[in-house]
Amino acid sequence: MLEGVNTEYYVILSAILFALGLVGVLIRRTAVLVFLSVELMLNAANLALVAFARAWGDLIAQSAVFIVMTLAAAEVAVGLAIIVTIFRKRASTNVDGLAELRG
Amino acid sequence: MPLYLMPLFPLLGFFLIIVFGRLLRGTAAGWLGSLAVLASFGVAAGHFLALGEEPVRETLWRWLPLVGSRGLDLSVGFFLDRISSIMTLVITGVGFLIHVFSIGYMREDPRFGRYFAFLNFFVGLMLVLVLADSYPLMFVGWEGVGLASYLLIGFWFSGRDNANAARKAFIMNRIGDLGFMLAMFLIFKVFGTLVIADVAAQSELLRVGQPALELIALFLLVGAVGKSAQLPLTTWLPDAMAGPTPVSALIHAATMVTAGVYLIARSSFLYEVTPDASAWVAWAGALTALYGALSALGQTDIKKILAFSTVSQIGYMFLAVGTGAYWAGMFHLVTHAFFKALLFLASGSVIHGLHGEQDVRKMGGLARAMPLTHAVSLIGVLAIAGIPPLAGFFSKDAVLLGAFEYSLALWIIGLVVALLTAFYMGRWYLLVFRGSYRGHAHPHEGGAVMNVPLLVLAALTVVGGFIGLPHLLGNNWLEHYLEPTLPVHEIGVSAATEWMLIGAAVLAAVIGLGLAWTRFRAGRLEDLGGLGQVSARALYLNDLYDGAVGRPSAALARGLDAMDRGVDSGISSAAEVTTEPGLLAGRMQVGYVRAYALLMLLGTVLLIGYWALRVIGGSV
Numbered sequence: 018m019l020e021g022v023n024t025e026y027y028v029i030l031s032a033i034l035f036a037l038g039l040v041g042v043l044i045r046r047t048a049v050l051v052f053l054s055v056e057l058m059l060n061a062a063n064l065a066l067v068a069f070a071r072a073w074g075d076l077i078a079q080s081a082v083f084i085v086m087t088l089a090a091a092e093v094a095v096g097l098a099i100i101v102t103i104f105r106k107r108a109s110t111n112v113d114g115l116a117e118l119r120g
Numbered sequence: 121m122p123l124y125l126m127p128l129f130p131l132l133g134f135f136l137i138i139v140f141g142r143l144l145r146g147t148a149a150g151w152l153g154s155l156a157v158l159a160s161f162g163v164a165a166g167h168f169l170a171l172g173e174e175p176v177r178e179t180l181w182r183w184l185p186l187v188g189s190r191g192l193d194l195s196v197g198f199f200l201d202r203i204s205s206i207m208t209l210v211i212t213g214v215g216f217l218i219h220v221f222s223i224g225y226m227r228e229d230p231r232f233g234r235y236f237a238f239l240n241f242f243v244g245l246m247l248v249l250v251l252a253d254s255y256p257l258m259f260v261g262w263e264g265v266g267l268a269s270y271l272l273i274g275f276w277f278s279g280r281d282n283a284n285a286a287r288k289a290f291i292m293n294r295i296g297d298l299g300f301m302l303a304m305f306l307i308f309k310v311f312g313t314l315v316i317a318d319v320a321a322q323s324e325l326l327r328v329g330q331p332a333l334e335l336i337a338l339f340l341l342v343g344a345v346g347k348s349a350q351l352p353l354t355t356w357l358p359d360a361m362a363g364p365t366p367v368s369a370l371i372h373a374a375t376m377v378t379a380g381v382y383l384i385a386r387s388s389f390l391y392e393v394t395p396d397a398s399a400w401v402a403w404a405g406a407l408t409a410l411y412g413a414l415s416a417l418g419q420t421d422i423k424k425i426l427a428f429s430t431v432s433q434i435g436y437m438f439l440a441v442g443t444g445a446y447w448a449g450m451f452h453l454v455t456h457a458f459f460k461a462l463l464f465l466a467s468g469s470v471i472h473g474l475h476g477e478q479d480v481r482k483m484g485g486l487a488r489a490m491p492l493t494h495a496v497s498l499i500g501v502l503a504i505a506g507i508p509p510l511a512g513f514f515s516k517d518a519v520l521l522g523a524f525e526y527s528l529a530l531w532i533i534g535l536v537v538a539l540l541t542a543f544y545m546g547r548w549y550l551l552v553f554r555g556s557y558r559g560h561a562h563p564h565e566g567g568a569v570m571n572v573p574l575l576v577l578a579a580l581t582v583v584g585g586f587i588g589l590p591h592l593l594g595n596n597w598l599e600h601y602l603e604p605t606l607p608v609h610e611i612g613v614s615a616a617t618e619w620m621l622i623g624a625a626v627l628a629a630v631i632g633l634g635l636a637w638t639r640f641r642a643g644r645l646e647d648l649g650g651l652g653q654v655s656a657r658a659l660y661l662n663d664l665y666d667g668a669v670g671r672p673s674a675a676l677a678r679g680l681d682a683m684d685r686g687v688d689s690g691i692s693s694a695a696e697v698t699t700e701p702g703l704l705a706g707r708m709q710v711g712y713v714r715a716y717a718l719l720m721l722l723g724t725v726l727l728i729g730y731w732a733l734r735v736i737g738g739s740v
Binding site (some may be wrong): 117 | 710
């Protein structure tokens with residue numbers, strides 16, 4: 018049954034997920050939601066990678082997915098720490114308020 | 121006594137007054153400065169009395185070692201022979217009297233101490249100039265007096281005119297100094313030494329090409345012309361009247377402007393073998409004498425009349441040294457120092473008595489209010505006009521005799537100048553002291569410190585001429601005295617001719633005074649007509665320079681300024697062109713995370729679009 022699904026559909030789903038994530042990054046103001054959107058984009062990329070791996074019958078792309086997931090975990094760990102710190106300082110996680118950190 | 125004490129005392133005075141000026145109360149600085157010059161006078165007099173035919177030489181230290189590496193030594197040394205001995209006496213003697221006079225004249229000035237510091241500085245460097253045994257050291261003094269004159273002419277610098285006058289004197293002197301420097305370079309190239317005595321020894325052997333010698337002599341003339349305000353570098357000197365009056369007396373009578381005459385007399389060994397350059401000297405002198413006399417006719421400033429008179433009289437000195445009558449030039453220099461210092465100080469006394477008034481049209485009738493100033497002025501006027509037996513008569517006669525032997529034309533010019541001199545000095549005297557007072561001040565005498573120097577100078581003016589009696593009348597001490605150092609000038613005319621010349625000179629003086637008397641007898645202000653107009657503008661020489669040099673320079677400066685501004689704004693706009701996009705890019709640095717994300721997106725889209733196009737184009 019799975020065989021019947023064309024790779025194009027995975028790629029289209031991946032693109033939609035990526036676009037949703039991108040829109041989220043662009044319009045959300047809360048740091049946590051921006052983070053979620055970034056995760057969504059990463060996972061969209063992962064989905065595409067997995068789909069390509071299956072289509073080519075090659076595992077290299079799948080291993081790339083593990084690297085992405087590891088990086089995403091590390092990113093979330095650091096990012097959440099930053100967000101928590103910001104929240105303690107400002108009682109808000111609105112990313113626009115961070116514009117004052119501009120150099 | 122070592123020679124270096126002579127310049128040392130005034131320079132020490134300068135140092136003390138500048139450094140400890142705040143501790144000196146009242147007129148103490150003035151007396152300190154005067155004493156310093158008096159001490160120098162003592163040294164000068166001592167040396168004068170002890171001096172034999174051989175010059176005194178004294179080396180202080182070696183200087184300019186590069187010169188020495190060629191086996192030639194240029195050392196800082198002083199050199200006193202009979203010419204410099206006479207000069208030192210005049211500088212320190214007359215200089216001392218001017219110092220004392222200044223104590224009275226400058227008493228009210230808030231910068232009293234500084235004034236005397238500058239005066240001492242001036243005298244000290246003038247003595248360096250005179251005593252130097254080499255041209256470079258002479259040049260040190262030469263530049264030093266230039267600096268001092270700048271400081272003193274611009275002493276009352278708050279007025280723009282005064283500051284400009286000081287600058288004018290300084291800048292015009294630079295032109296002359298260039299000539300002096302070129303002469304020095306050439307002397308070193310040709311003779312391999314700059315020590316005056318060595319150059320003299322070599323030029324006697326005549327191992328040098330004639331054109332080079334002529335050129336050196338002409339360059340020296342340019343230097344002398346600048347310092348002595350001869351044509352064509354005359355115009356700074358009348359403007360220099362902006363300084364305090366005793367300064368005019370010092371610069372005009374005893375020191376700086378005579379330096380040119382001294383330079384040529386000092387270099388007489390050169391001019392003896394360069395007849396063409398000597399002719400230039402003589403003509404420059406004669407024409408300047410005429411120019412100065414003509415310009416003095418129509419002046420209305422009590423000091424400017426005297427300033428143009430100085431120009432004219434120094435022209436006489438140049439005429440003398442140019443015609444080979446070096447001793448006559450030195451003689452006129454000495455007597456001129458007496459009577460011109462006297463006249464300047466007398467006019468200083470008048471200005472002081474009238475609270476700063478300098479316009480002769482607002483004077484008159486001062487003989488009653490200022491009897492002493494009047495008496496000494498009369499002596500000075502008669503002396504400069506050439507009435508025997510006052511000092512000016514003898515020296516002018518000696519100059520004219522030399523000119524007569526050299527060229528009839530020069531003698532005629534000299535005679536005309538003598539007539540004009542008598543006329544304008546008569547006018548000066550009559551307008552200031554005769555008739556009735558036309559001003560509003562309350563004229564008064566200046567007190568003892570001002571009167572005593574006047575009296576001493578008046579006495580010197582009366583007897584000073586007897587050091588150089590004409591051969592007909594007795595022993596000429598000065599010419600005899602200068603024989604070891606200056607070329608001997610043989611008299612080649614008969615006694616009858618000489619009497620005729622004396623008669624003509626006296627006649628010219630009497631006619632000049634007589635003309636002045638008929639015109640200005642009652643102190644009436646009579647217009648001199650067209651000539652007076654031309655004369656009042658100093659024969660338009662300033663206007664000529666302004667038109668020929670000043671205006672084109674100003675136009676050029678304006679053009680360059682416009683161009684500069686053009687280039688400047690061009691560069692600025694170019695800089696803006698490059699900074700503006702930068703600022704634009706900087707504006708993207710807003711700090712909003714979403715904005716950055718958008719930019720990243722756009723960038724990615726652009727990249728992907730680019731690659732997509734290439735793929736479609738089939739180039740990958």
